[in-house]
Structure formats: C-alpha cells, structure tokens
Amino acid sequence: MKLPKTTYTSQPWRIHELTSDFSVEDVWSFRTPGAGPDDFPTMLAALRAGGGLAKQPWPARFLFAVRWKLGALLGWDRPSAGVGERVASLRDRLPGDVRDAPRGPDDESMPLKAVYELDMEAARELANKTVHTVMHLGWVQGANGDHELRMAVLVKPNGWFGRLYMAAIAPFRHLIVYPALTRQWERAWRDRDRAEARYEEGTSR
Template sequence: MSRRTATAYTEQPWRIHEFTQDFTVEDVWSFRTPGAGPDDFPTMLAAMRAGGGLAKQPLPARFLFAVRWKLGALLGWDKPQAGVGRRVASLRDRLPDDLRSAPRGHDDANMPLKPVYELPIESTRELANKTVHTVMHLGWVRGADGDYELRMTVLVKPNGRFGRLYMSAIAPFRYLIVYPALTRQWERAWRDRDRLRDAGESS
C-alpha cells in the first residue's frame, strides 16, 4: 500500500465526482494486486469479503474499533437520528437515474458503511454519525507497472468544529494502525483469492 495525493482520485473518470463536490478528500491509498487485469474489480471485492472484515483485523485494530464504538455508545455519537437518512441525506438521493438503478453492492450487517452503488470499476459506501458524514470509494486503476490496482479514497464532511477536531484526533491512529492492518488484510485477500473462493464454494 502507498499513500497517494488527492489528484490520484480527482483525475480518474469516476462517476462519484458528479455528486460529492461538497465533500473533502481525506485520504487516498493504493493497494497492490499483482497480475490483476481490467475486469478483476469484482474478483477483488469478492476476495475482500471472503477475507473477512473487522473480525479478521489484528488485535490493535480491533481494539481501536471496539474503543470507538464504546465511546460512541456512551456519548451518543452513533444514535440513529445522527445517521444517514436522519441527520444527513443519503448519497443515493443525489444519484442520477442510471446509477440509482445500478446494483448497490453487497450489504453486510456487520459493516458500518452501507453500500450506495457498485459498478464494474468503482464501488461506494457511506456512513454518518454525530461527528462526520463519510464516504469510502473503491476504484480500479491501471498502475505504473501495467497491472491494475485497488485505490481507496475516503471523503468526509465533518459535522462542524467538533467533527473537524474528531477527524484530526483520529488521524494518527488511522495512519499508524488502521490503514497498515487494512493493507495486509486486503492485499493478502487478493493473493489468496482462489483459495478463499474455493473455501466459500465448499462451505
């Protein structure tokens, strides 16, 4: 994985640019997928799902998420009235007709971010709470070595001054713990995609 500048996201011809102009690019990261071709984005998404979510993260990352959800419960950050469709409108309300009729993507009750749409080369999920409205965009891009790679962009709209302070406070934890753990998990999922697929078909 490597951190990228915002232009690694903004210069791509993705549909998400059409309706997220009021969001800020917070992070852009690329993930290695050796040997990947232009049509392998669905394969990568399936491998990521088969490779497990938060439950498969290393202990430090799981601990951080557990602390965050505990704080959210105690302070009321994650109440339904602070979420998508209540405090903020869903991105789905902004979609043009062709995207609204596209598949949303896989929905997992254990995944905090909920699907908005999924296309052959991009996928979008969103989450809102008392601190921020955030969007995770996954895109499929040809890398410098000729192989295709996964690119993740995090877009945010902080909820006022409190939201901006919150994003600043969690930045070191994202960069030092969360993103490195996510990288190991997702890149391993790509390497093990055939084994994970076979295991899923036999279960």
C-alpha cells in the first residue's frame, strides 16, 4: 500500500544522516501479520529466500527484462556509471557505529548492493547513467499493533535525463512493479519458515 512521504520522513531512521541530497520518490508498506518488534531480521531472511526477481509475476519480469535490455543497448548500466565510479557509495558517509555493523549479503541476483543492515532498518543502493537510488527498508509498528515492513525509494537523478527517466517509469512502478512486489514480499513473510529453510539449504551446498 502506498503511504504519504511523511510516514518515512517522520521516523528517526539513520539513513536520514546520509541522504540529505536525495529526494523521497515512493513510500510503500507491506503487511506482516503477527510480526513483533524483533522480527526484522526474520523478514530480511524471508525476502532473501523468497523475494528474488525471478519469482515475480511475468508482467514485472517483462518490464525488468526490457529495462535491462535498453540499458545494455544504450550503455546506461556500464560499470563506469555505477557506485564507486560515477557516484561515491553511501558507505563512504557512514558514521563509525553504522560502518561497524553487519553490512548484509550481496549476490548477483540483487542489483542493489548493501549499504548497512541494522536491527530495525537496512539500506541498499544502485547507480547508473539515469539515477543514484537507495532502497530503504524499515520496521514499524502498524495501526493494528503488529509490526510491518516499509520501503522508501530515495533518488538523486542524473541531470535532466534522469528526471525524465524517473517521470517516465513512475506509472509502471505504481501500477505493475510495486503491486507485484507487495504480493511477493507479503507471501515471503507468510512462508518464511519454509523459505528460510530452503535458503539455508541452498547456501550450505
């Protein structure tokens, strides 16, 4: 479910210290029935086990496939345009206590790379020729008393082209990508025990 941007900006997240030059693009919530305040690591594990792009519905997979194809043809995603090249990583801005915390795992199936992972929030980033973006995940108590996952997408467009790009993809994000992600991530929470067991089995091989 889409939320007002103030539901993100009003929270005392550590990410605020790092992203004063970014704008808040979207804020979304995901239902996690029965979740408590200490279940954020469980939710992250469930996302890693059952939340990959390959498991999204075909319309979302098709959109991502088209995007990656265009990026390859037009050179949007070259390493020279990425984090550590065109833009510095947000990890360079981390205060000492956050830098010393676990970073979170990275793998080839996740284009966004880990910045940090704390008890109640985590952040990942991606940069290309269009934008430098951050996906922030936070764990918040919802209106019904259960905790729920919230995602904020922060962006710093790369000039006028980046702003046009973000405006062009907004309808696809809101109508296709985020609804598909909601179904996938909420299902990952419901199936967390089985998904975590499969993930641990796969990583132990």
